[in-house]
Amino acid sequence: MPPSDEDDWSDSDEELGSEVETSVLLGISDGPITSDNELADAAVSRIGGHPAFLPTNEPPISSSQCKICSFPMELLVQMWCPFENSPMDRALYVWGCANPGCQRKNGSVRAWRGLRFNEKYAAKLQTKLARKREQEETKRLGELAKLGSKTNPFSVTSTKTTSSFALGAQIFGDPASGANSSNETVKKELSENEESDNESATSEQTLLIAMTNATLSESPWAAASAYLPPLYLSTASEYLPPKPKAKVPFGAQVSELAVEEGGKDISWAFEPYENSLEVDQVFERFIKRVGYEGEQCIRYDLNGTPLPFSSDKIFETLFPTPSSDPLPVTKPDFKVVFPQRRTYSPSSSVLSPCPSCKGKRVFECQLMPNLINILRGVESNSKKLSDEERRAAVQKTLKGGSEKGMEWGTCMIFSCENDCRIDAVGKEEKDVWREELVLVQWDV
Incomplete structure (x- = not known):
């Protein structure tokens, strides 16, 4: 220090x-x-062992080869680390060579990221994004309702302007009738959406885990040193x-x-x-x-x-x-x-x-x-x-x-x-x- x-x-x-x-x-x-299911689950982060891959097509074992001695290296860590609000399942894999002649040389430690598009989770993200936009639109309409007659009639958000989110307009009503909406209605809708998010949290996590199962049966990776x-x-x-x-x-x-x-x-x-x-x-x-x-x-x-x-x-x-x-x-x-x-x-x-x-x-x-x-x-x-x-x-x-x-x-x-x-x-x-x-x- x-x-x-x-x-x-x-x-x-x-x-x-x-x-x-x-x-x-x-x-x-x-x-x-010790669980075979968890060993085959790419969402289970680990130290050592064999990798559980995300891509449908198994990567070549040459990915783990040391660039110095060309021998396959042992897996050091595998980390489940998807980016926030990304539709991609993501895992990071790091291999290292323990041969003394390869130490202190570039290429004796290598890292790869595996990605796989999760269609079901992508659809869920779209739904969450749409709901978030609806909530923001609802809050805006509530603020306009408070203004009442003070609303600028020449504003682009004045009456006769339709919402850019058709679903939001169907749920919360036409923006033109925003003056008739009450704060209690806004709070009720937001509360219902928050409860929906909480209820889907468990199923969302289950979806993530279920989509990452992989296997190394009859694979050269299964025989690799670990x-x-x-x-x-x-x-x-x-x-x-x-x-x-x-x-x-x-x-x-x-x-x-x-x-x-x-x-x-x-x-x-x-x-x-x-x-x-x-x-x-x-x-x-x-x-x-x-x-x-x-x-x-x-x-x-x-x-x-x-x-x-x-x-x-x-x-x-x-x-x-x-x-x-x-x-x-x-x-x-x-x-x-x-x-x-x-x-x-x-x-x-x-x-x-x-x-x-x-x-x-x-x-x-x-x-x-x-x-x-x-x-x-x-x-x-x-x-x-x-x-x-x-x-x-x-x-x-x-x-x-x-x-x-x-x-x-x-x-x-x-x-x-x-x-x-x-x-x-x-x-x-x-x-x-x-x-x-x-x-x-x-x-x-």
Whole structure:
């Protein structure tokens, strides 16, 4: 972590306060998968084992081949991660090579996304979208009804104007008769629609799961090497302790924490990294951040900010040095020069665009050191570790080696922000198999 400012203070080193939820979801190992149905269900996220594919046509096993030794790699994780309000079922697959000669080389970790168009869910999304538009139209008509005679007769929404949503007009009446509608009627209609949404939630989830069943019977994938038994990959929100209070001059204005929609703190993503020749502050911050939940195997934060492992070339490209004014060359022109601070700002040259749609690639998730522990069977028991034991286990993984095993510190995965499904001639496909970009920071 960068050194704290001298003006920072707190009433107590153990100041009590509620933890702050961030925008990051943590993937944690949650016991072996024993059900054959769940093993064949692509909606069941997992660590190790064999993949359960979404595309109707099974992808070639060459997708898992290491680009260095050309041998098939073991599945590290499979994550069920459909984009919000997308008609596509979506899963992310990450393979890694454990051969010692392939470590520290590009191509020894590969990530793919599988998409499949879900027709029934797409129809449900259209219905929900239409209902949302109807609700918005109903609210607008209610507001017009309150205005009464104050409504502008020359407005495009004046009488004689028909609703652009025919179904909404049939349910809520012609907009021309909006003045006769009461607020109670509006509330009743909205309440009924909300109840309908709640009732369909369970069936909607069932629909998602039912549409993702797959099988690997009589497939070369079934005979591929794998980490067994596969483990459930469950998710939990990340919580950080509150920051200590800062001492500020009287009357000074203090900016609020950056908060995204939903009330989650994202200010941590804007914390700068200071340059230092004495210690690797990037690694220190990584260790401290991971130490709050040492069991994390995955960090998922779509379109968010990755947590860099060390100050290597990848860090330099993702967190470039900001431009600064040149130092004065004449003695009278003394000036105060503040330390340079780095923030996440990858260039297009670093994150190559999606080869299919040429769209921007954004950070989606990263694999954490504890995943190596899990795959090696280091934490096969259910013992809960203390904070110090977790820190020691992570550091041992980072600095330790083995005759055969992975040696990375973290693997960052960047995906097409459009989640595109177009083919070579620009036509949308119902089944998609696309490789995504992986940047690996190796251990220290």
